[in-house]
Amino acid sequence: MTDQGQSFHNLQLTDDGQLRHFLTLDGLDRQLLTDILDTADSFIEVGERTIKKVPLLRGRTVVNLFFESSTRTRSTFELAAKRLSADVLNLDISTSATSKGESLSDTLLNLEAMASDMFVVRHSQSGAPHFIAEHVTPGVAIINAGDGRHAHPTQAMLDMLTIRQHKGTFEGLKVAIVGDVLHSRVARSQIRALNELGAEEVRVIAPGTLLPRDVESLGCTVEFDMNRGMRDLDVVIMLRLQKERMEGALLPSEREFYRLYGLSQEKLALAKPDCIVMHPGPINRGVEIESAVADGPQSVILNQVTNGIAIRMAVMSMAMGGQLADRNRKQSEVVQP
Ligand code: NCD
Secondary structure (H helix, E strand, C coil), X not given: CCHHHHXXXXXXXXXXXXXXXXXXXXXXXXXXXXXXXXXXXHHHHHHXXXXXXXXCXXXXXXXXXXXXXXXXXXXXXXXXXXXXXXXXXXXXXXXXXXXXXXXXXXXXXHHHCCCCCEEEEEECCCCHHHXXXXXXXXXXXXXXXXXXXXXXXXXXXXXXHHHHHHHCCCECCEEEEECCCCCCHHHHHHXXXXXXXXXXXXXXXXXXXXXXXXXXXXXXXXXXXXXXXXXXXXXXXXXXXXXXXXXXXXXXXXHHHHHHHCECHHHHCXXXXXXXXXXXXXXXXXXXXXXXXXXXXXXXXXXXXXXXXXXHHHHHHHHHHHHHHHHHHHHHHHHCC
């Protein structure tokens, strides 16, 4: 494990290995990832009930702190918290005091003074949720909803749930991640999850300009030619071009990118016939994916969105449970010197 992995590991887990924050998949083992998937599975049924609520976070306050734009992630975190019966506060950063120059630490101190129990954080700076977890009052759980290029662990886990639902197991699977890997926190978390859960091959398919320098060390093979890269695939995951994170010209043109790396019906036909098509969204039709594929029979893109609620319910309830266990342990240490 890297030093960074080690420090995330200590911060994220209680002494007996329960989740208390959810910042990255680094340092989390196969058993814990499987526990998250199994817990999420048990919440899927809640979403199918007429009354979609369980009381696990009743009386708790969850604050959604999104410093970057989001549609799916923010709304599914909100729904997940509500289905767990928590009170939810969505802080709109564009109208909050952050826009008047308040620092992240000061915003947090004020939110903590309102007796919040959990912060769900999205930030353009890699490491921001980790920084908050290091400084927050004990007992408050921090959930990473995407930080810079670093990690998007709930997205990767909802993707793993979707793959497990369609393929049954990770053993023997060949999975490709296509497009802007360089700027993608989603890709980094997916590669980590797929390796830990035992996928046979994780392949990234992209032009050299959209790959990080050390990409193989993340645990994947590299293919520059998409027609070759599509062979034998069980799962193909498309990524959005993260133009907001690009500095300088990394691409000749969107048209050229689509011709070489866009997922068309012709390219999909090169994969296994039961290959599923995934995308974390938002999708750009005609830039990284053809409409006929995005809306086609092999697409599971909307299943991913639905699964986001169950995964976020799982992670939130597990982290709150870990915080509670931590508090009980510390209290019993005080009582019995
Ligand atoms: C992703 C993100 O924000 O990292 N989207 C998401 O959370 N569903 C991917 C993206 O923005 O392209």
